[in-house]
Amino acid sequence: SQTIHQWPATLVQPVGSPLSLECTVEGTSNPNLYWYRQAAGRGLQLLFYSVGIGQISSEVPQNLSASRPQDRQFILSSKKLLLSDSGFYLCAWTTAPGAYGYTFGSGTRLTVV
């Protein structure tokens, strides 16, 4: 069966520090991968998506970047965190969005202090 792993679950980082969030998918090949951010009490903001290794599309220009070094691995990074980067970060995957929608990970709660 397919599963998605996302870690860490919670993270408290000081302003100006780097960030690395990791997401891996098991049980499928060549998935489409997505990073979303959700501010407190708000909707889902698509940050990045990837259709293959090394292929990254950015939806919102910002302080973050994404990489896909392996087929089932998706990494969200920042060189210097801002207070506004705080939020709930969600990784998601699908093989066919219109057929099955997305499967989300359990999320990472990031607090920048």
Next chain:
Amino acid sequence: QQQVKQSPQSLIVQKGGISIINCAYENTAFDYFPWYQQFPGKGPALLIAIRPDVSEKKEGRFTISFNKSAKQFSLHIMDSQPGDSATYFCAASLYPTGANNLFFGTGTRLTVIP
């Protein structure tokens, strides 16, 4: 531009009542309409989905009503329970091609009062 408009933003319902969340879209090419349920601190999970060739889909206490001519769809939760308290997102997708073709509504926070 918000591709899918969702209302209300928040909803309070008594236990046993009916919860209704509405969504509207403009793009007639949308061909798949899922609903997601998100509990606090968790990722959204697919709850129920419908395609436009049917007007209604029911799974247990959850029903999607779909009005293709009005470009609207809604989620009905019958006999609402405190355990249904969560944020609900509607979405619409262009099936089957494209990697970035699932568009979410802004979410509805449902609170079911015991």
